[in-house]
Amino acid sequence: MSTGILSAMAQEQAGLAAHLDGMRVERYAGREFQVGRWHGREVVLALSRIGKVAAATTAAALIERFGVSRIVFTGVAGGLHPDVRVGDTVIGTEFVQHDMDASPIFPRYEVPLYGRSRFLADAELSRCLAQAAQGVVQDESVIDAATRARFGLGGPMRIHHGLIASGDRFVSRSEEAAALRAALPDAMAVEMEAAAVAQVCHDHGVPFAAVRNISDRADDQAHVDFDAYLHEVAGRQARALIAALLPLLPA
Numbered sequence: 001m002s003t004g005i006l007s008a009m010a011q012e013q014a015g016l017a018a019h020l021d022g023m024r025v026e027r028y029a030g031r032e033f034q035v036g037r038w039h040g041r042e043v044v045l046a047l048s049r050i051g052k053v054a055a056a057t058t059a060a061a062l063i064e065r066f067g068v069s070r071i072v073f074t075g076v077a078g079g080l081h082p083d084v085r086v087g088d089t090v091i092g093t094e095f096v097q098h099d100m101d102a103s104p105i106f107p108r109y110e111v112p113l114y115g116r117s118r119f120l121a122d123a124e125l126s127r128c129l130a131q132a133a134q135g136v137v138q139d140e141s142v143i144d145a146a147t148r149a150r151f152g153l154g155g156p157m158r159i160h161h162g163l164i165a166s167g168d169r170f171v172s173r174s175e176e177a178a179a180l181r182a183a184l185p186d187a188m189a190v191e192m193e194a195a196a197v198a199q200v201c202h203d204h205g206v207p208f209a210a211v212r213n214i215s216d217r218a219d220d221q222a223h224v225d226f227d228a229y230l231h232e233v234a235g236r237q238a239r240a241l242i243a244a245l246l247p248l249l250p251a
């Protein structure tokens with residue numbers, strides 16, 4: 001069983017490849033896929049790139065070309081729900097494309113001809129992800145005290161489970177975040193890829209799970225917060241999370 005591990009940007013996967021035993025790089029569809037073993041598990045690392053189409057292309061390549069039997073997405077997201085703070089972790093239980101709108105032909109958010117607007121995470125893979133994330137948030141060595149203080153990560157970093165909304169927009173205006181909150185009140189986080197990967201995995205019957213660390217609140221400050229978090233925190237969290245996750249997965 002091979003596990004595809006996707007992130008949108010290189011900083012979100014920083015240092016992961018160094019852990020792969022017998023690593024080889026394959027180029028396909030203009031992307032690099034790093035194939036190797038970690039904790040005895042076969043792993044394929046790839047960058048989805050940014051946005052739904054790029055992510056769908058990468059996910060399809062992981063499945064069709066590399067034969068992965070499950071896909072995990074790790075990376076950062078903007079917090080939408082009032083309870084979700086910078087530094088928190090969101091594990092997606094379901095995924096919606098918040099910019100999908102073929103109304104009035106189909107209901108708002110419904111993916112045409114699928115008869116559904118939301119795609120589900122795989123329950124067992126998500127359970128493993130939650131167990132791994134629990135260890136990471138409790139381990140104070142993952143993010144040192146100085147970094148925590150700089151990002152205002154006071155108090156326990158919490159784990160939330162719920163809807164992740166994906167769209168081809170970086171949400172960086174408070175009114176836009178408020179409109180998304182009003183339209184999708186149960187959405188925990190907003191990002192640009194997971195719902196597309198969820199749809200591809202649904203098409204192929206491949207289990208999918210996604211975890212997102214909250215880098216910003218999708219507000220007027222989002223681009224500044226996102227950039228700093230991406231460079232200083234995201235890679236460390238991803239390394240700790242994947243290291244904890246792989247031993248939990250069936251080999």
Ligand code: ADE
Pocket residue numbers: 076077078169170171172190191192215216217218219222226
């Ligand atoms: N990824 C991280 N923060 C985001 C935001 N505010 N909008 C979209 N994607 C994001």
